[in-house]
Amino acid sequence: MKKKLLLMGQSGAGKTSMRAIIFSNYGAAETRRLGATMEIEHSSIPFIGDLHLNIWDCGGQRRFMNNYITDQKEHLFKDAEVLIYVFDVETRDQAAEFKYYEDCVKLLSQFSPTAKVFCLIHKIDLIKQDSRKTSSVPNVLANYKKTLGPLSQHFTPVFYTTSIWSYTLYQAWSDIAYKLIPNITMIENQLKQFRQLCGASRVVMFEKSTFLVVSHTQEHGKPNPEDDVFVRISETVKTYRQACSKIRAPLVAINIRNGPFSMFLEPFTETTYVLVVMNDPDVEAAVVKLNISSARIHFVNLADIQHT
Amino acid sequence: MYQDQPEEQLQEENYHSIDNDTKPKILLMGPPRSGKSSILMVIFEKRDQLETVYLQPTTDIVEYTMYGGIEVYDLPGISYEHDYQFIDLNLFLGENTVIVFVIDTQDDIQKSLHYLYSSMDLIFSIQPNTQFNIFLHKIDGLSEELRQDINQEIQHRIFSHMDYEGYDNSLVQFYLTSIYNKSIYEAMSRVSHKLVPNVSTLENILTSFCYKSNLDKAYLFDMDSKLFIATDSFPFASQYHQFCCSTIGLMEDLTTMYSEYQLNQSGEVFSHQVATIHLDANYSIFTFQVNKRLMLICMVRDNISKNLSLLEFNAKKVSLSLKKVLNFPDSSTKD
Ligand SMILES: Nc1nc2c(ncn2[C@@H]2O[C@H](COP(=O)(O)OP(=O)(O)OP(=O)(O)O)[C@@H](O)[C@H]2O)c(=O)[nH]1
Ligand SMILES: Nc1nc2c(ncn2[C@@H]2O[C@H](COP(=O)(O)OP(=O)(O)O)[C@@H](O)[C@H]2O)c(=O)[nH]1
Ligand SMILES: [Mg+2]
Ligand SMILES: [Mg+2]
Numbered sequence: 001m002k003k004k005l006l007l008m009g010q011s012g013a014g015k016t017s018m019r020a021i022i023f024s025n026y027g028a029a030e031t032r033r034l035g036a037t038m039e040i041e042h043s044s045i046p047f048i049g050d051l052h053l054n055i056w057d058c059g060g061q062r063r064f065m066n067n068y069i070t071d072q073k074e075h076l077f078k079d080a081e082v083l084i085y086v087f088d089v090e091t092r093d094q095a096a097e098f099k100y101y102e103d104c105v106k107l108l109s110q111f112s113p114t115a116k117v118f119c120l121i122h123k124i125d126l127i128k129q130d131s132r133k134t135s136s137v138p139n140v141l142a143n144y145k146k147t148l149g150p151l152s153q154h155f156t157p158v159f160y161t162t163s164i165w166s167y168t169l170y171q172a173w174s175d176i177a178y179k180l181i182p183n184i185t186m187i188e189n190q191l192k193q194f195r196q197l198c199g200a201s202r203v204v205m206f207e208k209s210t211f212l213v214v215s216h217t218q219e220h221g222k223p224n225p226e227d228d229v230f231v232r233i234s235e236t237v238k239t240y241r242q243a244c245s246k247i248r249a250p251l252v253a254i255n256i257r258n259g260p261f262s263m264f265l266e267p268f269t270e271t272t273y274v275l276v277v278m279n280d281p282d283v284e285a286a287v288v289k290l291n292i293s294s295a296r297i298h299f300v301n302l303a304d305i306q307h308t
Numbered sequence: 309m310y311q312d313q314p315e316e317q318l319q320e321e322n323y324h325s326i327d328n329d330t331k332p333k334i335l336l337m338g339p340p341r342s343g344k345s346s347i348l349m350v351i352f353e354k355r356d357q358l359e360t361v362y363l364q365p366t367t368d369i370v371e372y373t374m375y376g377g378i379e380v381y382d383l384p385g386i387s388y389e390h391d392y393q394f395i396d397l398n399l400f401l402g403e404n405t406v407i408v409f410v411i412d413t414q415d416d417i418q419k420s421l422h423y424l425y426s427s428m429d430l431i432f433s434i435q436p437n438t439q440f441n442i443f444l445h446k447i448d449g450l451s452e453e454l455r456q457d458i459n460q461e462i463q464h465r466i467f468s469h470m471d472y473e474g475y476d477n478s479l480v481q482f483y484l485t486s487i488y489n490k491s492i493y494e495a496m497s498r499v500s501h502k503l504v505p506n507v508s509t510l511e512n513i514l515t516s517f518c519y520k521s522n523l524d525k526a527y528l529f530d531m532d533s534k535l536f537i538a539t540d541s542f543p544f545a546s547q548y549h550q551f552c553c554s555t556i557g558l559m560e561d562l563t564t565m566y567s568e569y570q571l572n573q574s575g576e577v578f579s580h581q582v583a584t585i586h587l588d589a590n591y592s593i594f595t596f597q598v599n600k601r602l603m604l605i606c607m608v609r610d611n612i613s614k615n616l617s618l619l620e621f622n623a624k625k626v627s628l629s630l631k632k633v634l635n636f637p638d639s640s641t642k643d
Contacts, residue, residue, distance in 0.1 A: 236561040243554035247547055247585035256562060258581040258597075263562065 009086030027163045046232035077111035095164040102151040117157040125163040170234040174213040198291040237290040329402040332378040332503035338410035401435040440480045448486040488549040496536040509537035524607040596623040
């Protein structure tokens with residue numbers, strides 16, 4: 001199943017950078033090398049199950065933009081599943097940016113009325129905290145919401161504040177990808193059962209190559225950790241994988257033990273990794289690994305097999 | 309610096325009894341804007357490199373403390389014209405003081421060398437055997453070829469000058485550094501090894517650990533600063549050191565996954581972390597926490613899962629002897 005994602009926004013907003021980090025294992029600093037995108041760059045990325053993300057990275061220079069909303073409009077906006085619009089917090093011409101957004105959303109509502117719209121308020125690392133807090137991230141976000149809401153036709157955009165220099169990028173993209181996985185409810189239920197079966201306090205499933213979070217489940221009644229804790233793991237593991245590739249020894253698995261706690265990051269199905277956190281001093285590592293292996297056979301059907 | 313209150317107090321008591329003259333100290337010196345404060349902030353305050361870009365000139369002496377009670381001082385580099393004449397260096401120079409002299413390789417080298425020479429005159433007149441560790445810094449912007457050229461050129465000039473002045477060449481050592489990669493951690497670690505008490509005993513313990521447990525390499529790391537206190541005597545490869553730094557970072561981050569549960573009944577944090585990381589090509593990493601701040605990181609060219617318990621048993625013994633040698637009180641047996 002192919003799903004078309006439109007990635008749009010002004011030139012220099014950071015669209016290609018995001019794509020390079022999430023899907024091509026770039027480090028944040030390496031994105032400085034990227035040149036402006038000419039016209040549209042297509043990439044088809046196999047995600048879990050038979051889901052393919054068909055990303056249309058639309059170069060944001062004015063001459064291309066004008067084409068998108070005139071000659072190419074039908075070609076571009078037809079059959080789109082998702083529009084991801086990237087706003088640069090340091091843009092020089094915000095009025096023009098809002099106008100383009102409005103035009104794009106109009107065309108989207110005409111050609112793909114059921115699409116989902118995501119607004120990424122990007123480069124938040126550049127927002128300087130001043131003492132009066134007038135330009136804090138929540139304030140900036142509130143301003144964007146106020147302006148963009150009325151421009152969004154019948155869509156209800158979902159907003160994220162992101163930066164390539166923090167895990168926020170993974171948070172946004174995990175969320176977007178999550179909403180596209182066809183059998184996600186089934187996966188979630190099964191993952192919860194798996195957690196209960198092996199007595200884990202937390203289980204997280206990641207897509208293997210992007211390390212985006214596919215699904216997570218945790219024991220109730222536990223001290224509530226920061227909710228985004230496992231989203232940080234995506235960034236952490238991906239950064240570490242880069243370090244591994246520098247010594248030409250790709251990462252396979254990680255196992256940590258400390259007091260009564262243990263944590264297993266293991267390859268799961270063909271397209272996924274699983275993280276299991278245990279809080280039981282008596283549990284043997286071998287038993288947990290065995291549980292993961294047995295579950296693997298089961299999850300292959302959910303996450304790997306092509307169901308058309 | 310360290311959260312370990314009891315250890316800190318104990319160490320302080322120890323060090324009060326030691327004469328100021330023999331306290332281990334590292335002094336960072338060098339022209340203004342050569343990068344001294346940046347280096348220390350990246351290592352000891354975990355600041356992001358980019359945060360250093362807008363650093364103001366340092367006006368007061370700043371002190372940090374690292375493992376083994378080594379004191380690190382950031383001496384303000386006032387200007388090219390006025391060097392350290394007005395700071396009472398007598399207070400800082402002792403038998404166990406080493407200098408880190410930072411030279412900005414992207415700046416006027418001639419000026420920096422003059423600054424170095426006058427600092428040498430001053431310091432040797434007070435403490436003739438003081439070691440100079442010269443950091444040829446900010447090499448991130450230079451090609452590998454240029455780095456080597458600059459390295460040779462500067463070494464040559466400094467050695468000729470020292471010959472001329474009748475100074476002992478073996479007192480200087482050179483390092484190519486940048487805060488934008490892990491080279492700065494390696495250089496600072498190497499400098500600290502000149503001051504860590506009993507460093508050769510630590511090395512011997514790690515070397516025999518490698519033999520016994522079939523390890524490629526074993527490092528004793530200080531987790532807070534990402535500096536290593538000692539390693540075995542097998543050949544050293546910078547790329548593996550960098551990899552170990554990344555591994556420490558990974559451990560830190562992953563710990564947050566379960567840190568919400570990490571308190572035991574008495575409210576203490578567990579510090580017996582043991583981890584194995586499997587890499588492709590049958591390469592494995594084994595990490596073993598020695599106490600709250602120290603960690604053993606071992607590289608093994610084998611799949612370790614089959615003799616993990618033996619490895620752990622050995623690591624436990626090794627960590628006990630390391631602790632004895634370091635004379636750090638064992639704060640991790642209490643949980
Ligand atoms: N500070 C900061 N810089 C960023 C961030 N994201 C991207 N950049 C930088 O922004 C510059 C432009 O990024 P690109 O990804 O090429 O921009 P683009 O949207 O693809 O531009 P076009 O292809 O012309 O439409 C790069 O130098 C990135 O390093 C961010 O979150 N923070
Ligand atoms: N390119 C590069 N710049 C550096 C490096 N280390 C420090 N700097 C920059 O050098 C400038 C001066 O640094 P500072 O620490 O204030 O120098 P100090 O006067 O010696 O303390 C800052 O803008 C730093 O960002 C490095 O390794 N590479
Ligand atoms: Mg682009
Ligand atoms: Mg300074």
